[in-house]
Amino acid sequence: MIDVVMPQLGESIDEATVSQWFVREGQYVTRDQVLLEVETSKADTEVPSPTNGVVTSIVAPPGTVVPKQGLLCRIDETRTG
Numbered sequence: 001m002i003d004v005v006m007p008q009l010g011e012s013i014d015e016a017t018v019s020q021w022f023v024r025e026g027q028y029v030t031r032d033q034v035l036l037e038v039e040t041s042k043a044d045t046e047v048p049s050p051t052n053g054v055v056t057s058i059v060a061p062p063g064t065v066v067p068k069q070g071l072l073c074r075i076d077e078t079r080t081g
Contacts, residue, residue: 002051002075004035006066009045015067016040018060027055028080036072047072054079 016038023035034046053075060066
């Protein structure tokens with residue numbers, strides 16, 4: 001199981017808000033596929049998948065403020081589409 005966490009978005013950015021998900025739980029995703037978009041006061045950023053696998057849980061729904069390195073979702077690398 002891979003934990004997808006909020007990336008470091010800038011030196012002075014400590015958190016971001018999940019604006020929208022482009023995938024759903026149970027969906028097979030590929031490495032570098034865009035999973036979601038997050039927003040800060042400075043920019044909107046797309047977060048890609050770090051691996052191939054099935055999204056098993058989305059922990060941060062739209063509107064959730066997540067700190068850097070906070071959990072966004074989990075991907076099971078052992079499962080295929």
